[in-house]
Amino acid sequence: xxxxxxxxxxxxxxxxxxxxxxxxxxxxxxxxxxxxxxxxxxxxxxxxxxxxxxxxxxxxxxxxxxxxxxxxxxxxxxxxxxxxxxxxxxxxxxxxxxxxxxxxxxxxxxxxxxxxxxxxxxxxxxxxxxxxxxxxxxxxxxxxxxxxxxxxxxxxxxxxxxxxxxxxxxxxxxxxxxxxxxxxxxxxxxxxxxxxxxxxxxxxxxxxxxxxxxxxxxxxxxxxxxxxxxxxxxxxxxxxxxxx
Amino acid sequence: xxxxxxxxxxxxxxxxxxxxxxxxxxxxxxxxxxxxxxxxxxxxxxxxxxxxxxxxxxxxxxxxxxxxxxxxxxxxxxxxxxxxxxxxxxxxxxxxxxxxxxxxxxxxxxxxxxxxxxxxx
Numbered sequence: 278x279x280x281x282x283x284x285x286x287x288x289x290x291x292x293x294x295x296x297x298x299x300x301x302x303x304x305x306x307x308x309x310x311x312x313x314x315x316x317x318x319x320x321x322x323x324x325x326x327x328x329x330x331x332x333x334x335x336x337x338x339x340x341x342x343x344x345x346x347x348x349x350x351x352x353x354x355x356x357x358x359x360x361x362x363x364x365x366x367x368x369x370x371x372x373x374x375x376x377x378x379x380x381x382x383x384x385x386x387x388x389x390x391x392x393x394x395x396x397x398x399x400x401x402x403x404x405x406x407x408x409x410x411x412x413x414x415x416x417x418x419x420x421x422x423x424x425x426x427x428x429x430x431x432x433x434x435x436x437x438x439x440x441x442x443x444x445x446x447x448x449x450x451x452x453x454x455x456x457x458x459x460x461x462x463x464x465x466x467x468x469x470x471x472x473x474x475x476x477x478x479x480x481x482x483x484x485x486x487x488x489x490x491x492x493x494x495x496x497x498x499x500x501x502x503x504x505x506x507x508x509x510x511x512x513x514x515x516x517x518x519x520x521x
Numbered sequence: 522x523x524x525x526x527x528x529x530x531x532x533x534x535x536x537x538x539x540x541x542x543x544x545x546x547x548x549x550x551x552x553x554x555x556x557x558x559x560x561x562x563x564x565x566x567x568x569x570x571x572x573x574x575x576x577x578x579x580x581x582x583x584x585x586x587x588x589x590x591x592x593x594x595x596x597x598x599x600x601x602x603x604x605x606x607x608x609x610x611x612x613x614x615x616x617x618x619x620x621x622x623x624x625x626x627x628x629x630x631x632x633x634x635x636x637x638x639x640x641x642x
Binding site for chain 2: 307423424425427428431460461462463464465466468469470472473475476481
């Protein structure tokens, strides 16, 4: 069976539909079968439908995603309540230790994102990893900064990411590799990302999982939860009608 | 006894608006290897540009088989050549130049058939 690759993090400017189209076209050309596009919290259904139509025409599966950047744990809880049923994937940018812990222990959070340019604000450690592995949250690694950074910032980033990968693998936290880019010239093929992941200590097999089955599992799990047949964890409506 | 040198040939697609000249292209590849793996690492790759056609935007590069992961990571990390944004994608990897050229034919034939049938991808 052919392996399906997913890029869960594209960040095109949503109000410029031509740029969205270019990015999505490039993703399709490079061999992805699903793309996650970051939408603003106020995104309208009409905009999403337009993007969905573009993706469908190219044979891509659109995954709606939101990136939250709360200032405190309380903030995170209140935003989560309002967005969980509107978006298929929720990622949280953990800018403080408090937010990182809350995001890691909340089942509604799918992806944990950490600062890639400031090591002092990088809060992924063993405690977060332990919580994340219990609650099925994944660690997301954006690979675009590895491409555009140079010199000392890139050295620092590679060292940080290598440490993250070690911790995540030790605690069996799923890793999701995404592009995190906003322009087509920073997009690469999934195979190229697999070799870039070699720089941060991920072997090709683990990198392949991080580009295909790990994001796919998140999408499937959330779509099942968002469907009208979902009642509560483990309980689904299998059949409706008078003959039940 | 000296071990036989095993090589890998890579077919690359140069994705940019204005393709760079051969010298700039090779320099970009080399400096990307040096930036990521240093001079010692670069000396192990034995990178060599076999063929480069800026018109059809394809290139063939040779490297030692042990350094293939390094070369592939370095190729992916090239984002600019002579100030122009660029992306280089690896299309094929082969152990011999002959096999690469044979498989390359299939790619080009497949592409021209698709274009003939009006399929954009």
